[in-house]
């Protein structure tokens with residue numbers, strides 16, 4: 550039981566380390582953090598309904614997830630090669646495209662909720 554709990558806590562520790570690494574090294578993550586704080590402050594100020602908070606939380610989580618997966622993909626690509634490679638360019642472009650889709654969607658959600 551104790552070792553199961555220790556393994557669980559260890560997994561959390563690694564996951565938090567990953568988020569912290571992304572926040573420290575990725576400029577876009579800091580932009581997402583600023584947008585997250587601004588949305589929460591605006592949400593508290595406007596007194597959102599619970600369903601609006603649900604939409605906001607899911608949207609924020611999806612943007613963060615997309616950005617962290619994108620950062621992980623970039624790390625993996627750079628581990629394979631840092632030399633000019635057309636395949637690496639396609640992989641990184643697609644990964645960045647996924648973040649862009651989610652970020653645009655988040656802007657739409659924010660517009661619907663706050664305007």
Ligand SMILES: Nc1ncnc2c1ncn2[C@@H]1O[C@H](COP(=O)(O)OP(=O)(O)OP(=O)(O)O)[C@@H](O)[C@H]1O
Nearest residue numbers: 577619623630631632633634635637638641642645
């Ligand atoms: N090894 C490579 N070979 C060819 N093109 C590359 C390579 N590395 C990066 N690129 C191109 O440069 C773009 C930016 O890649 P980079 O690794 O600098 O990401 P970034 O600027 O940190 O992106 P993001 O802002 O999404 O974090 C890629 O989308 C790709 O088009």
